[in-house]
Amino acid sequence: MSIVPFKQAKFIKSAVKSKDYPDLYTEDGKVMIEVAVAGRSNVGKSSLLNDLFGTRRLVKTSSTPGKTQIINFFTLDEQIGFVDLPGYGYAKVPLTVRKQWGPMVEAYFKNRPSLKLLLLLFDIRRVPNQDDLHMVEWAHYFDLPLILVFTKVDKVKQNEKAANTKKILKAFNVDNLHYVHYSVTKKIGRENLIKKISDELEGYDTA
Ligand SMILES: Nc1nc2c(ncn2[C@@H]2O[C@H](COP(=O)(O)OP(=O)(O)OP(=O)(O)O)[C@@H](O)[C@H]2O)c(=O)[nH]1
Numbered sequence: 001m002s003i004v005p006f007k008q009a010k011f012i013k014s015a016v017k018s019k020d021y022p023d024l025y026t027e028d029g030k031v032m033i034e035v036a037v038a039g040r041s042n043v044g045k046s047s048l049l050n051d052l053f054g055t056r057r058l059v060k061t062s063s064t065p066g067k068t069q070i071i072n073f074f075t076l077d078e079q080i081g082f083v084d085l086p087g088y089g090y091a092k093v094p095l096t097v098r099k100q101w102g103p104m105v106e107a108y109f110k111n112r113p114s115l116k117l118l119l120l121l122f123d124i125r126r127v128p129n130q131d132d133l134h135m136v137e138w139a140h141y142f143d144l145p146l147i148l149v150f151t152k153v154d155k156v157k158q159n160e161k162a163a164n165t166k167k168i169l170k171a172f173n174v175d176n177l178h179y180v181h182y183s184v185t186k187k188i189g190r191e192n193l194i195k196k197i198s199d200e201l202e203g204y205d206t207a
């Protein structure tokens with residue numbers, strides 16, 4: 001069972017600095033719990049959010065990596081906040097913007113007590129790099145539960161999917177890492193991810 005219907009998503013605002021983050025409350029006045037989506041540039045963060053929300057263009061996607069450079073806040077069913085974090089690791093993004101990324105994301109983790117879950121997206125065809133490992137370390141440092149989402153699984157064959165999964169989990173070197181395989185194009189993983197998110201957030205006072 002899902003804790004919310006996953007039906008009605010809204011874009012709230014974009015922000016860089018913590019003073020500009022929105023104060024999000026549920027209808028009955030409780031602080032909304034929040035889920036953030038992180039991962040390398042072009043991994044499919046914005047596409048996954050649209051897929052989860054059942055929207056096509058609410059979250060802006062692009063075939064040009066580095067599209068999302070700011071923190072974008074959404075609400076789902078007036079109950080859960082969702083955040084599309086800017087992707088990391090794209091060399092063609094201007095240096096000034098890349099320099100801003102670390103402090104921006106770190107400040108978000110630090111200054112957002114309502115943040116209760118991180119979805120870390122990872123392309124099933126890649127191997128984790130320093131930035132990816134750093135992201136996992138941050139989640140641990142900030143005591144943030146983490147779900148690893150393998151994206152674009154439509155791009156690999158079944159046996160490759162299994163082999164890559166094993167290899168990537170080993171590289172992340174974290175015990176009991178929850179993970180889900182996902183494909184927006186082939187419609188794989190949505191139900192499973194919703195279930196995992198719901199399980200993770202169930203203890204919090206939402207609905
Ligand atoms: N084949 C395939 N392509 C996908 C999938 N998900 C996303 N893509 C494509 O990957 C590209 C990047 O998707 P985005 O959702 O914009 O990626 P992002 O992580 O938000 O990128 P930044 O905002 O630049 O960090 C787009 O061309 C998408 O159509 C998937 O499941 N399968």
Ligand SMILES: [Mg+2]
Pocket residue numbers: 045046047060061062067068084
């Ligand atoms: Mg994006």
